[in-house]
Amino acid sequence: MLGKRKNPPNIAFGIVLRGLRLKSGLSQESLGFAADLQRNYISLMELGQNQPTITTIFKLATALNIKPSELMILVENELK
Template identity: 40%
Template sequence: MRLLSVDYSRIGRDSLRMSGARNPVLVEAFANIVREARQESGITQEQLAHDADIDRTYIGLLENGRRQPSLSVVFSIAHSLGLTPELLVRRTRERAVRLAASPPGTAV
């Protein structure tokens, strides 16, 4: 099973490949999705952090792409946003594919 099902004919196969344990495209995609979902829910970073039982500053670091969450944090954030972890990961994957296919500096 592939984690990222991608039409590689449109983008380079290496665009989403991880180098080490950190994939900057996935980190940026996750940051964007969490921020958007939180804003759509109408809650602050502080409220999300409280509901997810994680530090408020960590939410800011995640939303700015400066940290990469553990699996348990993904589950906790998803639950706090009223999403399933699967939906949060799917949205992240879809955004990562769009980011990888877009020219640098383009809003996705």
């Protein structure tokens, strides 16, 4: 049994994404530009209203200078 999670995965992803973006000193607009995504889409992912595709995860990870697997490990850790 998984037990009770702090946040659902979409919220956890948003928390991690925002944290990484801020740690990198990027605005939503600059991250969007670096990842070839719309600023509004970045905002909606950070709020947990939109969920990324595999392609988007790879684009975001590249723009944030981390491996996609590292990004997902951070999300997994946020779920614990």
